Each structure stands twice: as C-alpha cells, then as structure tokens.
Amino acid sequence: MEYYELLISILGSTIRLSIPLIFTALAGLFSERAGIFDIGLEGKMLASAFAAACVASVSGSAWAGLGAGIVISVAFGLLHGFASITNRGNQIVSGVAINFLTAGLTIVLGQAWFGQGGRTPTLPAEARFASITLPGANAIHDVPFIGPLYANVISGNNILTYLAFLAVPISWWILYRTRFGLRLRAVGENPGAVDTAGISVEWLRYRSLIVAGILCGFSGTYLAIAQSAAFINNMSAGKGYIALAALIFAKWKPVPVMFTCLLFGFLDAFANFMQGKAVPGIGEVPVQIFQALPYILTCILLAGFIGVAKPPKAGGVPYTKER
C-alpha cells in the first residue's frame, strides 16, 4: 500500500509537470504542420507567463491574466509570422531572436516595474487558478485503489489541466476533421498546391501561428499563475525545447503528443523523486540521466532507430509565389 501511495504522488506530479508541455507541444504541432518551424516556443511560453503574472497581480483576476498571456504570446507569434512569412526570413533565426527578446524583456521589465530582481509579487489565492475538487472525490477517497487515484490524480487539479486534456481531442478534430485542418496540413506538405487551389498560403500560415500563440499563452499562464504564484526569472527553463522534443518524438500527431508529454513529465517527476535515493543493486542514479533522457530519446528517434520521424515536407521553407 505504501508503494501505491508513492505511485499516486508521482502520477500526481507527472500530470502537473506535463500540462505546460502538452499545451506547448500542441502549439508547435499547429505551426509546424503548417510548415513553420517554431524554435520560439520557449520564448512565447516565457512571455505569456510574465504577462499573465503581471496582469493577474494588478487586476487580481486569474482570467485577466490568462487573457494577457494569450495576447502577448499571439503577438510574438505574429512577429514570427511577419519575419518568416511576410519577409521570408529564416524561421530558425526568427525563433532564436524571439527566445532572446523574451528572456531579456521579462527580466528588464519585471525589474523596472516590480523591483524584485525580475520576479513579480506573489499572487493572492484569488488571482490564481485554484484546484478543483471533482464531485464525489471526497466520498470515494477511502475506496482502495480507485479512491486515491481519483481523489489525488484525476481530481484536485486546476481548470487549465482539464483544458489541456480537452485540447488534445479538439486539436485532433481540427486538424483531421475540418476544412481548416486539411488545408493547414496541406500547406505544410505542398504549399504550391494550396496556392494553385486559390487559397492564401500566407493567411493560412498566419492563422496557424495565431492558434500556436493561443496555446502557448495557456502554457505560460499555467506556469505562472496555476502551478506557481508568481513569475520567476527564466521560469520556462527549457520546457519549450522539451515540448519541441516531445512534438518530434510524437511524430507531429496530436494524441501521441499527449502521451509523449506525459512520458517526459513522468521522467521529470521520477527524477525529482529519485534525487538522493539509492536504487537497490545499482546505487544512486544520477539525476542528470533523467534530465537528459528526453533529449537522448528524441535523438535516437531522429536517427531512425525507433521508427521514423518524418517532418512536414515544406517545413522551414518560406513560400515564394511564382515570379
């Protein structure tokens, strides 16, 4: 029973650590499926976390924070679009620029506005997304096995968590069952064909970046005002890159994206749990191995040793209409 409680607690933190990854990887999914590489996921996440924390602390409303997070993240998405779609600039360079800009701006503005070394003030409970107790969680808490699982893993999360899991089937439905999704996937494979059909490649790609921006807005907001109670310097700490790795590992498909994010979240939770503990027979496993594992797995996948990850064909190439 003791082991079961441990498992429950690790699963609980797996969920909490996976949510920002799921939102961000889905964001990357929309933009990369439309043929726009998105290295700037990390930056958009950071910027939206900062905006969400600022607005939530000033207005006292978590929902206003979410709105601000989304607006800022979409704005950076549009900047990415302006550089890489309208001006046909290098998408990777543009993404790197966004990561730099946001990493610097969040600290400079945070210091100028709040004077706490780049932190925002700690938010009161009402300015955050509180955890929700699902109906019946307390009633069946003592039922063996199902009780703790339901009460501590499925129930007791905040609304953004449930939205993240809802976003997965919605993304799937949009990508595979709507006209917009069909065109979006087509523009990532063969923009010339889409153009010939009389559909604007540019506007489609812009819309994919707006969707990506909205999703990154959710992930940043989750970091700052759901998981934590303030913005902290470099809060995203490489999660945008992990999400990118998850997206590749999931071969650019929505449902595998969710499972990969849960796997990477689990690795993270497990690493935290294992810190300073010895495994019988092996000794202490260095925490760095768990930290590096998502990246190593992704490289092995990319090498084609465990299936083939085939990116959208037109990814990274700016579309030029015939001259």
Place this chain on the structure above:
Amino acid sequence: MSTASVPLPNWINYGLIPVLNLIIAFLISGLVVWFIGESPLDALNLLLQGALGSGEGIGFTLFYATSFIFTGLSVAVAIHAGLFNIGSEGQAYVGGLGCALVALTLDNYVPWYVTMPFAVIGSAIFGALWALIPAWLQAKRGSHVVITTIMFNFIASAMMNFILVHVLIVPGKMAPETRTFLAGGQLPKLDWLMGIFGSTIGAAPLNVSFLIALVMCFLVWVLVWRTKLGYEMRTLGLSPTAAVYAGIPYARTVIIAMLLSGGLAGMMALNPVMGASARLQVEFVLGAGFVGIAVSLMGRNHPAGIILAAILFGILYQGGDALSFDMPKITRDMIVVIQGLVILFAGALEYMFRPVMVRTYQKFARA
C-alpha cells in the same frame, strides 16, 4: 512584382542594408530604455564610457569579444556548408572539459606555452566530438542538424553537471568546479598589448587566447575562400543538389564542416577556463554560443565581419555591466534584449528593407 531577384550592388547588400538593420535594432533598444523611464542617450553614453573609457574597460571588452569570435566563427563555418549549428553552446561547454583535462594534467610540469598547444588541441577535439553525432545524424540519417544540436546542448549541460559534481569536484569542497590550475595551466594576460597604447589592463582578464582567436579568423578565411574543401563547403551551402551532381561527397563534407564548427566552438573555452578563472566551472559558457549566432549573422559569415561584430558585442557586454551599475533600473539583461533585436533585424528580417532599396536604386540607376 517580386523584388527578390533584382541584383543590387555589393555596397548596398553588404554595407547599407546590414547597417540599416542594426540601426533599427538599436533604436528599438533605445525605446525600451525610454519606456523604463531612463534617457537612452545617457544610457548609451554610460555604456560606451564603461566599455571604451579606460584600459580596463577595453580589456574586458576584448576579453568578451575573444569568446564571441570563436563562437561566431563556429556558427559561420557551419553556415557556409548550409548547416545551422545551434549547438555551439554545448560544444564550447564540452570543449572546456578537454581544455581543463589538459591543464590539470600538465600544469604541474611544464610552463604555459607548452600547455597551450595541447589545450588548443584538447578543447578543439572535445568540441568537435560533441558535434560529431549531430553531424553524422544529419549526413547519414537525415535528421535535422538544428534539432539535434539543440538536444545536444541540453545533453551537454546534464553531462557536464554530472562530471563536475561527481568526478572533477575537489573533495571536501561544495562548489562543483575543478581545482585552480597552477601557472603552467593559465594563459597569461595581455598587459603589454594595452601597454603599447599607454594604458593599463587593470583587472581585465584579456589573455593570450585573444591572439589565438585572431589567428583562427585568418585560418578560417584561408579555409573557406582559398582551399578546395572550402569551395566544396560553400557549394554545398548554396545548393546541395548541385554539389552532389558535381561530385562533391555530401556526407563527408557535412561531417567535416560540423567537426570544424564544433572544434572552433570548443576552443572558446580557452578564454574563460584557462584565461580568466583558471578552473572549470558550471555553466561557464554563459550563452556565448548563442551570441555566436548573432555575431555570425551580423558579420555576414566573414571573419573580418565577425571580428567587428564580436567587438560590438564585447562593448555591449562590458558596457552593459557598467550601465547596470550606474543605472540600477536597467539590468544586465538589457544586453539580451539588444542581442535578440540584433538577431531579429540583422537575421530574420534581413530582407525587410530590400524592396524599398530596390525601388530607390532603380529610380537612381535609371536617372
């Protein structure tokens, strides 16, 4: 009508447009400073004073520039072969290991000028090896080098943390770093260089690796523009299909270009590890690998341009330090903002002014 194919003279392409992009980047940086409530002109003045106003300031500026020359060259060599190496950061970090191992082994027995060549080779080999796997993956398995080098940055960080915490740490000490190198493992400072200009270097850690960086600039220029390998790399960078059709071996050229790129990134470690702190520390690269991207973009991938761009970023880093000291409202991270804007305007938006330029140029050319 598209203006992308209209030819422009070189002085517009390589002179006017980059300078214009740079000016826009700095104007927007000024706006950010103004937005915070400080005077951009005062800030600029403080920044330049801090970076160039004293021998010590110049020493620090050139110290930072040294690191950026190495990483800038690293990014540029890869770009010439059509590869975007985002992994200079990790390659420099692992290069530090090679450099430190040489210094730790030899510093007891020989003077610095014997250690130095081995340290150069050691850091270059370790950096190159860290680029080898992404290179091989790109050349043979078709996995995108941008993604794999990003992944390898994180793997490098985890690996180096492990090595510093568990292997190289001084027993009984808390800080995850190696022991301090003896004089035989330290690169001497360039006091005499400042002395020529009648100034003193003060506490600035400007050291011999600055000269190594300049030598590397020359060697890279020779390699890229004066050798067969350089020609093959540039052909591959312009058009992989044409290169393969012309009989240039794709896999070999990609791997060699990435090894060179990683080696140059690795050599960056000489400057902070053996030149400044005389020990290997956690995260000593401090983003210099990423600055290399901006430096290379701004320097148009040419060694001469890279030296200028590296000095400009050296001024920003040293001046930014002085600025954050005198204007507490502006933190050191303002440099990161400026860097981001430079990458954005000089890199991603490099074609923004082109249509305007083409129209203006055609008007004048016709008249």
